[in-house]
Amino acid sequence: MNPKDSEHKGAWGLNMRILRWVAIVLPIVFLATIDVLRHTVFAAQLHTVRGFIGVHVVMAVAVIVFAYTIFGFIGRLQHKIVDQNRHLSALNDIAKAAAAKLRLEDLLDTSLDHVLSDMRADAGLICLLDMEKEEHSAVCHRGFSPEFVRRIQKAKLSNDRIGSEVVRTGQPVVVERVLEDPRVSEAGKREGIVSAISAPLKSEGEVNGILVVATRTERHFSDTDKEFLEGIGGQLGMAIRNAVLYEQSQLQNRELSALLAVGKVVTSSFKLEELLAASLDTIIEVTSADAAEVWLAEGNEEVVLQCHRGAHPEAFLERTQFRLGEGIPGIVAQKQELILVNDLASDARFLRPGVVKAGFRTLCALPLSYRSKPVGVLAVAALSSDALNGQREVRLLEGIGEWLALAVENARLYQQVQDVAVLQERERIAREMHDGMAQLLGYINAQTIAVRRLLATQHLSEAREELTKMEEIARDLYADVREGILGLRTASRRKDGLLTALREYAERYTEMCGIEVEVKASSEAEQAQLAPSAEIQLMRIVQEALSNVRKHSKARGVAVTFERNDGDLHVMIADNGQGFDLTRLPSTGWPRFGLQTMRERAEALGGTFNIETAMGQGTRVNVRIPLAQRGDRGLVR
Secondary structure, three states: OOHHHHHHHHHHHHHHHHHHHHHHHHHHHHHHHHHHHHHOOOHHHHOOHHHHHHHHHHHHHHHHHHHHHHHHHHHHHHHHHHHHHHHHHHHHHHHHHHHOOOOHHHHHHHHHHHHHHHHOOOEEEEEEEEOOOOEEEEEEEEOOOHHHHHHOOOEEHHHOHHHHHHHHHOOOEEEOOHHHOOOOOHHHHOOOOOEEEEEEEEEOOEEEEEEEEEEOOOOOOOHHHHHHHHHHHHHHHHHHHHHHHHHHHHHHHHHHHHHHHHHHHHHHOOOHHHHHHHHHHHHHHHOOOOEEEEEEEEOOOEEEEEEEEEOOHHHHOOOOEEEOOOHHHHHHHHHOOOEEEOOHHHOOOOOOHHHHHOOOOEEEEEEEEEOOEEEEEEEEEEOOOOOOOOHHHHHHHHHHHHHHHHHHHHHHHHHHHHHHHHHHHHHHHHHHHHHHHHHHHHHHHHHHHHHHHHHHOOOHHHHHHHHHHHHHHHHHHHHHHHHHHHHHHHHOOOOOOHHHHHHHHHHHHHHHHOOEEEEEEOHHHHHOOEOHHHHHHHHHHHHHHHHHHHHHHOOOEEEEEEEEEOOEEEEEEEEOOOOOOHHHOOOOOOOHHHHHHHHHHHHHOOOEEEEEEOOOOOEEEEEEEEOOOOOOOOOEO
16 A cells, blocks of 8 residues: 555544544533532522523533534544545556556556546546657547647647646646636636646656646645545556556567667678668668668769668659769768758758658668778658657667678678689689690691691691691590580589589599599588588689599599598599609699699688699699688688
8 A cells, every 4th residue: 555545544543533532521521611610600600490401501502512513523534534435446446457457558548537537527638758858748538629639749848837847846736727827828728627636647756647637617626636646646657667668678679689680681691682671671660661771882972772672662763873962862971970851841952852742751861881981871761750750769770770881891892702703713714724725726726837838848648647636636625625614514503512513523524534533522521511612612623633634644543532530621632643743843834733723722712732643653632621610601601
């Protein structure tokens, strides 16, 4: 029970004890006084028949007056007790409603009905406060006109003198003559209200709402009424606080989920369009925005619309690029400052009239930057002019913006790395073609000239010998081209993994070259999951080694072995051919250029490359790449 209720009950108990003693003692004192006066001061006058009658008449009148006085006092106490019981019943009903975990609006509706019924009032309303914006809005009302209720929606406290006083003092404010009180607005006076009381709804000393009770006849609000409304205010204030805390927790959960969702998209994909679309969809879902877009900086001159999601895309696509300093996206990109507009139609900086025609009223644009480097602009738009006003939504957008800036920068860096990798691969292929095919084609071209001269001088036998050599070289060149095409096709078809692709390549290699190739792998090596870049490089190393076997080793068989040990993947290509002398490599051509290419590919994976060979003892190519760093995108997924 509320301490004030206990104090009030105690006061009434004290009154009853006083009344009890007064009812006992006062008659005794009165009768004793009459008796003393009758036997002393007025003995002569009262010891007669008339005196006797007079004394008893006085006593009867006194008893009647005393009885009426006592019963009147008892009646007033009973009325107070009835009022108290009625108040307690209303408080109990409100407490039950709160315990039933109704929605806040339903609880306030029910509570207002109980209060008005208990206090026999004609009108009432409950307003909730938004102290961040210093506003209040009616969530439920009785007996007031819809026009009046609309006027006080999101009304500033500074324009409501009574409401401001309630919030400032935390105490009820009574207005017994509304028409004569200067604190009451003209709109309030037109409602026909004569008397009113405004009580705070508060929790832990903080006012979070206002309860107004009004009558259309003049009324004096007693201390009991004030105490009752303060009790109601405590219960409703706690319910409001709990509802606000629950709503805030739910909102925080949604915001965290949104940030986690965006973070997951950002860290799981380098496809810029895909991650931007998913991030913007999340923004629309968790904020009051109806559309969102990302503009990316193109050099130091303009921003270009990269992605749009949400309502009316055709209106937003009216302009897809702005110079720096032009339009809201260009201004934000140039000044690196957030811009929030709640009336787009009247803002001269907004240069897309189609968006305004589509009904959009609010736009929030904030810069995207990574390590102080401008990346672009995140812009969200809403049809309502009241949207995106809360600091919480702006902070959420800033948090998502940080993720987006990181994602955009990572996507660009990834694309640059891919471009560099493509260029490096092209350089390797070009070098291979130059050192292999180009040299052979150059030889054929020179021999063609020589054969023409031999034919011109009638040296037919020498010409036939040269043509035979050219035929062999052309055949080898054709084999090289077929092998190269097979290698590139196999490298591009790795859907079932590196080992499956290599076994398929080995079968075709054997059919084409007549050299048996066996691909073996330990169980640990079979389970190793390589990143696409690592698979391509290993595939090309094995293909280059097998190409060298075909061209130069005169081997009958090759074994390609995969093993995993000490956190490394060891790949060995061993043939039973004639081998060669490592100490006498030519300055150009085979095998130097082939070994160099394979070494570059291995080192690109952070690994090592070495070769073991000797004349007449075959050749073994050894490649090791590290697998211990599980997070390295270049090695392991």
